Amino acid sequence: MSDEEELNITVAIRCRGRNEKEIKAKSSVVVSVPDVMGSNEVSLNTTGDVGIAAQMNSKTYTVDKVFGPSADQQLIFKEIAEPLFHDFMKGYNCTVLVYGMTSTGKTYTMTGDERLYDGELSEAAGVIPRVLFKLFEELTKEDADHMVKCSFVELYNEELRDLLDEPQETTLLKKLRIFDSNSNLGSSRAGSRSNSPRSFDGSTSLKRKSKQQPLQKQVKHILQKSQQPADQNSAIYIQNLQEFHIMSAREGIGLLQRGLRHRQVASTKMNDVSSRSHTIFTIMLYKKCDGEAFRVSKMNLVDLAGSENINRSGAQNQRAKEAGSINQSLLTLGRVINSLADKSSHIPFRESKLTRLLQDSLGGNTKTALIATISPAKINSEETSSTLEYATKAKNIKNKPQLGSFVMKDVLVKNVTAELIKIKSDLLSTKSKDGIYMSQEHYRELTNDLENYKTEVQECKRELEKLASQNSLLLKDKKTSNELHELQRLKISKLGKSIEILYDKIDRQHKNEQELVNAVQRLMHAINIMQQSLRVYKDNGQKFQNEMEKVLRLKMDSFKNSLRNEIVQVKQNLTEESTNIDPNIENIVNELDVILESVQTSSIEICQKFIDGVLDQTPDHFETISKEVKNVSTIVNSYSVKLMSHLSSISEEYNHLKEYLNDHFFKNNFQEALDVHVDRTYHQLKITANGLIAKLQESMNDQLDENRNNMMKNLKNAASGVVTREMGLLEPVKKTWEASLENINQCDKLNHEFENDINTAVNGLHNDINNALKTTNIAVADVKKGMKKFEGISGNLRNNEALSSNIQEMRKKHVWLKDQIKQHTEYMNTAKFKLEEIDHSMKDILNIQSLSPKAENDDSVDLLLQQLKQKQLKPVGSTGKTPMRTSSWYNSGLNCREDAEDRSNKASPIKTSRSNSMAASPLKRTRQEDDHHVSKSPKIS
Numbered sequence: 001m002s003d004e005e006e007l008n009i010t011v012a013i014r015c016r017g018r019n020e021k022e023i024k025a026k027s028s029v030v031v032s033v034p035d036v037m038g039s040n041e042v043s044l045n046t047t048g049d050v051g052i053a054a055q056m057n058s059k060t061y062t063v064d065k066v067f068g069p070s071a072d073q074q075l076i077f078k079e080i081a082e083p084l085f086h087d088f089m090k091g092y093n094c095t096v097l098v099y100g101m102t103s104t105g106k107t108y109t110m111t112g113d114e115r116l117y118d119g120e121l122s123e124a125a126g127v128i129p130r131v132l133f134k135l136f137e138e139l140t141k142e143d144a145d146h147m148v149k150c151s152f153v154e155l156y157n158e159e160l161r162d163l164l165d166e167p168q169e170t171t172l173l174k175k176l177r178i179f180d181s182n183s184n185l186g187s188s189r190a191g192s193r194s195n196s197p198r199s200f201d202g203s204t205s206l207k208r209k210s211k212q213q214p215l216q217k218q219v220k221h222i223l224q225k226s227q228q229p230a231d232q233n234s235a236i237y238i239q240n241l242q243e244f245h246i247m248s249a250r251e252g253i254g255l256l257q258r259g260l261r262h263r264q265v266a267s268t269k270m271n272d273v274s275s276r277s278h279t280i281f282t283i284m285l286y287k288k289c290d291g292e293a294f295r296v297s298k299m300n301l302v303d304l305a306g307s308e309n310i311n312r313s314g315a316q317n318q319r320a321k322e323a324g325s326i327n328q329s330l331l332t333l334g335r336v337i338n339s340l341a342d343k344s345s346h347i348p349f350r351e352s353k354l355t356r357l358l359q360d361s362l363g364g365n366t367k368t369a370l371i372a373t374i375s376p377a378k379i380n381s382e383e384t385s386s387t388l389e390y391a392t393k394a395k396n397i398k399n400k401p402q403l404g405s406f407v408m409k410d411v412l413v414k415n416v417t418a419e420l421i422k423i424k425s426d427l428l429s430t431k432s433k434d435g436i437y438m439s440q441e442h443y444r445e446l447t448n449d450l451e452n453y454k455t456e457v458q459e460c461k462r463e464l465e466k467l468a469s470q471n472s473l474l475l476k477d478k479k480t481s482n483e484l485h486e487l488q489r490l491k492i493s494k495l496g497k498s499i500e501i502l503y504d505k506i507d508r509q510h511k512n513e514q515e516l517v518n519a520v521q522r523l524m525h526a527i528n529i530m531q532q533s534l535r536v537y538k539d540n541g542q543k544f545q546n547e548m549e550k551v552l553r554l555k556m557d558s559f560k561n562s563l564r565n566e567i568v569q570v571k572q573n574l575t576e577e578s579t580n581i582d583p584n585i586e587n588i589v590n591e592l593d594v595i596l597e598s599v600q601t602s603s604i605e606i607c608q609k610f611i612d613g614v615l616d617q618t619p620d621h622f623e624t625i626s627k628e629v630k631n632v633s634t635i636v637n638s639y640s641v642k643l644m645s646h647l648s649s650i651s652e653e654y655n656h657l658k659e660y661l662n663d664h665f666f667k668n669n670f671q672e673a674l675d676v677h678v679d680r681t682y683h684q685l686k687i688t689a690n691g692l693i694a695k696l697q698e699s700m701n702d703q704l705d706e707n708r709n710n711m712m713k714n715l716k717n718a719a720s721g722v723v724t725r726e727m728g729l730l731e732p733v734k735k736t737w738e739a740s741l742e743n744i745n746q747c748d749k750l751n752h753e754f755e756n757d758i759n760t761a762v763n764g765l766h767n768d769i770n771n772a773l774k775t776t777n778i779a780v781a782d783v784k785k786g787m788k789k790f791e792g793i794s795g796n797l798r799n800n801e802a803l804s805s806n807i808q809e810m811r812k813k814h815v816w817l818k819d820q821i822k823q824h825t826e827y828m829n830t831a832k833f834k835l836e837e838i839d840h841s842m843k844d845i846l847n848i849q850s851l852s853p854k855a856e857n858d859d860s861v862d863l864l865l866q867q868l869k870q871k872q873l874k875p876v877g878s879t880g881k882t883p884m885r886t887s888s889w890y891n892s893g894l895n896c897r898e899d900a901e902d903r904s905n906k907a908s909p910i911k912t913s914r915s916n917s918m919a920a921s922p923l924k925r926t927r928q929e930d931d932h933h934v935s936k937s938p939k940i941s
């Protein structure tokens with residue numbers, strides 16, 4: 001291991017079994033440890049839970065090694081002390097410490113049963129006896145030159161006591177003092193004395209001195225050295241502490257027992273034999289290692305007094321004082337452990353003698369092991385917890401172990417020789433005289449020491465005077481500073497008031513900020529209202545759309561009605577003979593145009609009205625919004641003005657503060673920082689407020705624009721949708737109208753043809769009575785043809801309501817026409833009958849005149865009659881179709897019928913009066929009338 005290598009303190013926990021008192025008190029086991037060893041964790045459950053809950057609620061501490069109730073003394077030695085012992089043998093300084101609450105087994109662990117049984121240690125022997133035995137065992141094994149010395153010191157009520165002093169010697173012995181070779185005090189004082197640790201500078205100088213000085217002086221010097229640490233590495237040593245040479249373990253045990261006899265023990269409530277002091281048993285080993293050089297190493301075996309609760313231990317008076325002092329030094333030890341673990345810059349070693357003595361062992365150049373002893377019983381759980389806390393803390397302490405220095409053999413020999421001389425001299429003086437006997441040399445030494453002490457006292461007095469004058473100066477300073485302090489206190493109180501005022505202002509500002517927040521909330525509320533208004537707009541838009549649809553529907557209905565009326569009108573016009581359909585259709589088209597135009601105009605008007613309405617209302621809303629925004633901005637402005645005023649007053653106050661601080665306290669940049677902070681806060685506030693307003697305006701404008709656009713778009717869509725839909729609806733109707741128009745034209749054409757045909761037929765009838773039947777047949781054929789053509793278009797016509805009604809009308813007229821033809825046929829029959837009558841009359845005349853008529857003439861008349869008969873059998877207009885248009889021809893037909901009726905009425909007497917019937921022959925007149933009427937018949941284009 002390198003000299004600079006850091007090594008953590010080894011920390012072990014030893015938990016004994018419950019003692020009689022604890023068992024009697026029925027105090028449960030709250031500590032969980034392995035029975036012997038094996039784990040490095042200790043769990044402490046103070047909650048009183050059992051089972052899993054106990055495990056969960058217990059606190060676990062981790063250390064290097066944990067020993068349970070069944071771990072014996074041998075195991076503790078083997079696991080903790082032996083490794084250190086080997087280092088000790090190698091030349092390292094080592095320390096084993098036992099720490100813990102009273103009665104937990106510290107003394108048992110450190111000393112145990114130190115007695116020898118037939119020269120052997122018992123099983124209960126503790127660390128010290130075992131180390132002593134092991135030491136001489138190893139030294140014998142190694143067979144190296146060596147020297148072993150022991151010392152045993154006690155720290156009782158903050159006083160050091162040499163436990164190896166015999167009581168009668170105590171009065172003569174010098175007081176034990178702790179020296180720190182690094183401390184200034186130590187060195188300055190040492191400088192004034194011959195036994196200064198600094199004066200020891202190794203064997204070489206000793207050799208030189210030995211040549212120059214008389215033997216007695218040399219011996220004295222060596223003797224002094226023997227009472228001081230021989231190694232320069234060890235900074236702490238106890239002046240005047242006796243060290244005894246031992247040649248065997250038995251001698252060591254003897255010293256131990258002698259020291260233990262002198263140790264302060266007492267019976268307490270908690271321990272019948274309670275150690276009331278801290279003890280350090282030190283073994284010094286001088287082992288030859290290289291030529292004449294001996295390596296010096298030291299083993300400190302420390303048994304600390306128990307950390308205990310004064311109340312619980314029942315300590316009173318002296319015991320309470322002891323406990324207080326024990327606890328005080330242990331508290332300091334705790335603080336030292338904490339500071340070392342936390343690597344603090346200041347370690348309070350000097351606060352107690354115990355910590356000063358342990359300075360090398362804790363965070364120094366020593367290899368150290370700490371055994372913390374604990375009780376498993378619940379009644380001790382508080383102290384157990386504290387011990388475990390210390391132990392875990394101590395685990396973090398790092399030491400830098402270093403090998404001990406060398407000392408030359410001759411120095412050692414001289415040292416021992418001087419010691420012997422001194423002892424012999426004292427012995428001789430004692431033997432020869434009564435009273436206090438000592439050698440001359442010893443007496444001179446004491447006198448010398450006395451002189452030294454006197455000088456030291458003088459020095460101390462001078463020091464004291466110096467300190468006193470320093471103190472008076474300091475007192476003066478203190479007075480001045482007190483006055484200053486008073487002044488500053490007053491100023492501080494003044495400042496405190498200003499700060500209070502500032503706090504008030506800050507409160508007010510806070511209120512203002514609150515109001516600002518409220519204003520913003522109101523603004524948000526206004527925004528909500530605006531959004532509601534926009535929603536109302538939207539609803540109105542929807543209503544408008546519905547209204548529009550309603551209006552358009554109404555318009556369309558009225559348009560349809562007017563269209564229907566128009567069609568009815570057309571129908572009426574059609575029924576009228578003289579009506580020309582063209583103007584009507586034109587009318588319809590015009591009317592349609594007008595209606596469409598009016599629909600369009602109304603739509604546009606309504607749209608316009610609505611937009612106007614919206615645009616009329618929008619400014620109101622905009623105005624309301626802008627009013628709200630203005631209100632808010634006014635509020636914000638007023639707040640910002642207020643804020644500015646507050647900030648300025650704050651900054652004013654802070655200026656005062658700064659002035660004061662700069663003038664009276666310290667130069668710093670508080671004001672600057674404050675200004676920056678205030679500016680930044682104000683700036684931030686302003687930016688936030690502006691941003692808020694801008695965002696608000698922007699979002700309102702966006703919202704309004706979007707709503708307006710949406711509304712316009714919806715309106716346009718609705719209007720164009722309605723117009724397109726209605727146009728779409730009108731389109732097929734328009735087509736139907738056009739088709740109807742075509743059909744009407746075709747019908748008219750057919751009707752015209754039919755009329756012509758009928759006219760031709762009737763003309764033919766009128767022109768030639770002989771060809772009348774033939775002509776009629778042709779007319780009938782034509783009618784049939786026409787009817788067939790009608791059948792083609794009837795499907796189309798049937799779809800048209802108006803047309804079908806017209807056709808119905810025409811059908812009626814066809815029936816009427818058929819009747820007319822029938823009447824004509826009847827008339828023909830009457831004519832035939834008349835012709836037969838004429839024939840008969842002619843035959844009669846021929847018979848009378850005895851003139852036989854030519855066969856040819858007879859045949860032709862017969863043929864004609866036959867044809868007439870045949871034609872008469874076929875009904876006219878069997879298709880049931882009637883030309884659509886009526887004409888004067890029908891009237892003429894009616895007239896003809898009347899004439900025919902007249903004639904039939906008149907014809908009935910034919911048989912009685914042929915001449916009359918001849919005179920009444922309607923043929924000639926009918927043709928003339930028909931001719932007259934045909935010329936009147938209107939034409940349809």
Ligand SMILES: Nc1ncnc2c1ncn2[C@@H]1O[C@H](COP(=O)(O)OP(=O)(O)OP(=O)(O)O)[C@@H](O)[C@H]1O
Nearest residue numbers: 016101102103104105106107108271274275305306
């Ligand atoms: N591990 C152990 N095994 C057996 N006995 C033990 C053990 N630990 C302690 N004891 C016994 O308990 C009693 C108290 O022990 P001890 O005196 O060593 O405690 P202590 O911690 O030194 O107390 P104090 O601080 O008061 O001196 C002794 O009788 C001792 O023999």
